[in-house]
Amino acid sequence: MSIRRRLMTRFIGLLAGAVILILVLGGGIAYWVIQQLNEASLVEDFASVGLEQLISTAEILPDGTVRYDPELLKRVEENNGWLQVLDEQGHVVDAFHTPSDVPNHYNPGELISYWEGRKPFPYQLYMLIRERNGINFTLLYGESNQAVTMLEQTFSGGSYANDKLVLQSELQEVIRSADAYLLILDQQGRVLASFNEPAMGTPDSYSIQDLILRTRYPTRYGMTTVTIYDEQNQSTWMLSVPLARNPAVVNENPYRFIFGPALIALLISIITLLVLLALWYANRFGYPMLHMLQWLQRLERGHYEEPTGPRGKPRSQKGNGKWRQKYRVYAEVLRSIQTLSSTLKRDEELRKQTESLREEWIAGITHDLKTPLSSIQGYAHMLEAEKYNWTSDEVREFAGIMLDKSMYMDRLVNDLAMTYRLRSGGYQPPVEQTDVNTLLEDLVHRAERNPAYGGGRITFQPAPVPVNGHVHIPSFERIVDNLTANALLHNPPNTTLVVSVQSGEQTGDFCVQFADDGRGMDPETVWKLFERYYRGTDTATSDVGSGLGMAVTKGLIEAMKGRIEVQSALGKGTVIRLIWDRHSDKV
Structure with a gap:
């Protein structure tokens, strides 16, 4: 699953979970409200x-x-x-x-x-x-119903006439003992007379709605209110008796104590839930993003390791190397950052190695240019000096040495130019079909006649079948000369070289192998073998080479659509293979 789909799934799932939690919370509070309303209805x-x-x-x-x-x-x-x-x-x-x-x-x-x-x-x-x-x-x-009984007794035993309320002493005592009060209202609801009415808290007149509400909802007012209509006087007798239960709730709406707490609880619960969800989202999605941002900032400063936790282990990984739960959603991004870190670290190491090689290369090429120049300058000064009378033989000897040194410098400069042309792709030699067995046999026999190599040190093994390959003959000759010189001049005098040809599975595919039994090379030397001017040369002799032979060799082989492989170990000799096959063409 892609990171886009995974993030979408996670966010939709979390949003659905939040909605479900809010619905469950609202349902619970609604159930509580219904229960409380039912209780209030039972009371009222x-x-x-x-x-x-x-x-x-x-x-x-x-x-x-x-x-x-x-x-x-x-x-x-x-x-x-x-x-x-x-x-x-x-x-x-x-x-x-x-x-x-x-x-x-x-x-x-x-x-x-x-x-x-x-x-x-x-x-x-x-x-x-x-x-x-x-x-x-x-x-x-x-x-x-104490209030009904009391009002009926009062209405029967009392009277109201000429704006005066008359009650028997027994009825007055009953009303006082119940802490009740009696009001006589006219047709407009104004109070005409009263008995035991509180000094404060009672209105001067009552509307029809007031009487209905007081009669229907006694707990709202904390009083049980009953009325009797006197047809003779067209007045209303109203008796109010305090409730025996919950007397503290007076002149208040009982439903306010239900909906108020319910609304407050719902708001607090939703706010708490949203805060918890925000913290959870921040920990689940924000913390990994902050971790990746810190990692990228470290990369910017040149630190390529992943930020670690208190125990020194990467924060995104468990002890077994797997991603932690909250980091799995960003697995592709983390893998990309890991790859980027490894690449940058490898490039940094390669840059340092390249800088070291460049310094060695500059030091070597400076030395090899300066040494022949010093010789040429020295012999030139000797020939110029008037205090010496050189013979013609000595002049020719000096001239020969100067010519040899200048030719060495010319080869060095040409090799440098060749390596840059090969690296930039500016050199594409024209290839032609050639009998590789015959060509290589001629080149090996010519190398055997070189007195610098000594006799009997080179063996040629042709392929058992004809091998026709597409090569550039001058470039191929230089490759053979470079590899032969590298094997025989940089190894002990008793080192032997076996040059062999092997045919490939397809027509035109072949392999040329140079195997010597010399001292071999360590892995670092093998890795740097084809670097330009990896080895500085001693220019005391002119036939040691320019130090660019292996770099030129690799470039010429690749220009002819081939590839080169090296296998070597200290004390076990070196095997170099030149391979032309379909794979190298694709490469």
Whole structure:
């Protein structure tokens, strides 16, 4: 998978995970809000909400009794209520927290009279009829309403006339003991008279909406409010009794304590989640990018190793060399930086080696140019001096030495020019098809006649079959001369050289091998063998060479679409192969 697709997959996956977490978080908070709303509804209007839940959660046992939710039964007790389950004949089949003044059997008309208020009953009744498991039963819930009873007694035993409220002393004591207060309102809701009204906190007039809200939502105001309309005086009697439960919540909306914390919790949770995701993203994606940036900055300063951790190991890798989890997404980039680091480090080492070789090359070429020049200058001064009378033989001897030194300098300059032409590709010798066996045999026999090599040191082994190769004969002759001289002049006098020809698998492919049994070379010498002027030469003699022979040899072979291989070890001699095949053509 490419880094682009991998990054896209990671980012989409993380975004989807964040969305799922937010949805789960929102769902949890919504569930909490629903539960709290349900609790608030149970507190405010248990008769409507609680009875429905009692029916839906009730379980009829085999003995005919009913099992209810314990939490809802606890709520019944807190409301000073009671429960009865009636069969179709009005008999009580199950009861809970039922007072002694509540009957255990109801006639159909009797129960309806109690429920509609046409017949006095000490409790406020609520009924719910449901079918459970094929059985119809009636759930009767009763709740004592102190405010209703108190207002009815007050309305019956008191009077309001001529703008004056008259209450019996017993009724006044009942109202004071309950910490309640009584108000008489006119048709516009203005307060005409009052009893035990608080000094502060009550309005001077009440709208229809105020009365409805106070009657419907007692917990919002902390008071149970009931009213009776006096048709004779066209006034309204309003009695307010403080709630026995949670009296601290007065004049407040109970739902504010649900939605407020829920909203705050949701905002804090989302902010926390986003901060954690930002930190996670920074650690997951930003830290590897910072690591790579530091690595590139180190490369800029010339330090090619990867930044390491406290233990001195690369931060992106485990102990076994594999990528750490958060670095795997950038594996291609890290591998590219590793390759770049290795390349830059290798180039830096090569540059230092090249600078060393260049210094050696300049020192060597300066020495080899300066030495013959010194000889020429010395003999020129000797010939110019008037105090010497040289004979003609001595003059010719001096002239011969000067000529030899100048010819050596000419060869050196020509070889230098040749190496630069070969390196730049400016020299492309014309090749022609030639019998390699015959050509190489002639060149080897000519080399054997060179007195500098000595006799019997060169052996030629032709290929058993004719070999026709495309070579440039003058360049090929120079290659053979350079390799022969290199093998015989830079090895002990008893070194022998075997020159052989091998045919290739395809027509025109062949290999020429130069194998000697001399002292051999170490790996560093083999690596530098074809560098221009790697070896400085001693110009005391003119036949040692220019020091550029191997560089020229390699360039000429490659110009003729061949390649050269060297195999050598100290004490085991040297084998040099000149190879022409299809592979070298492609190279």
